[in-house]
Amino acid sequence: MKRDCTLVLLTLNEIDGLRLLWDDIPIGKFKTVLAVDGGSTDGSREFLAERGVPILDQSIPGRGVAFRVAAEASRDERIVYYSPDGNEDPADIERLDDLIIAGHDLAIASRFAEGSVNEETDTLRPRARVNQTLTWLANQLFNEGEYVTDTINGFRAMRRRAFLDMDTSVKRFPIEYQITIRAMRRRWRIADLPTIEGQRAGGESKAISWPVGKDHLKVLFSELPGSRLFG
Template sequence: MKRTLVILTYNEIEALPRVFDRIPKDSAHEVFAVDGGSHDGTRQFLEARRLRVFGQERRGRGEAFRVAMRNAAGEGVVFFSPDGNEDPGDIPGLFDLLDAGADMAVASRMAAGAFNEEDVSWWRPRKWGNMAFGLAANTAFNRGPYVTDTINGFRGVRRSAFERLAPDADGFVIEFQMTMRAMKLGLHVAELPTREGQRLGGHSTASSLPTGLVFLRALYLELRGKAPAPGAAI
């Protein structure tokens, strides 16, 4: 299986230099970045290291996923966000799961042996929200093994699966949409326990309340049975 590694960035110049050298670029046949319109030198940093950088017409991670899929040559595509949350050491493991037959491979912050960035405190609103959405999605759609982290962006997907999922969400909810649709279609979703790190600078663009409402809406739309239009994704 040909492997494509995609680096997703939006204004990550504070964290990116601290993560970049730890990305195992030789674990993929091709590596490129999709940038959401950074204006802090992120794009220049990547280009100076001879990485191809694709821009987006519209901002948002959903759009970034679709731009990546349009340009990827591989059948297995892993998405990595270099803000410090994700452990680059898990990239080969995600590719291996796809190679072993998974349609989607998710780095889980909730599986046994995993660690969530909020586990340092007793107050874990994002983790609890994640678990609630995960419980709803698994109960409503999943007939396979329980998926512990339905929303993590650190994941890989097979091109053939992505085309069937046809995710049309714009922003952070794209990963949740992909997981719900994979469950509905009975695709093979595998998980890799991961250790989530703290952000290494820069700013989050995912504020909890608006993002939560968008997630509720996505769940509602899937419950209503809005079927993915095959092939409409890319």
């Protein structure tokens, strides 16, 4: 029996990753597989179309928009978001869904849990430090449950209806942060899945550090009225 779950591939010029990872993505296990494409021009769309993957377009760019387009189009109970760029280990796709089946509301592949590996090669690890600071802040302000070690990674699973009911608003990268914070505010059961982050397969990251970092802080502040500081 196939999983009552939609596997979503998020693409914006990821042809190298798609070629490298395709055979390891457990396509046949999911009732629905679809791609949300942000306007690729590198052959990603053709690659997916040749393999029978329906491609949804987004009217405006951004990962946040893509998350909602996928959830609105799906008819399945659960949803897993996967970005085929080399950073995310396809072996974790089914594990994330299993955590939702086991009763969690949100399952996140964590780059900072015990047993995780973060791909950053720079010895000062600026990206990891910023990530971990944002994660610490979210935990301090919103989390009453167990510490969530990676609030920002996009590789995650949820129940589809519950995600739509959350009524997220972020259009671009910090969508994951908004989801995690709202999940904390709603006291969702959040699972950390230690993951091994791989190197990007090709192309370039679309997340430019400073603007993206600033956008995360904006999300943090916009969620503040619901923080523990305000009771």
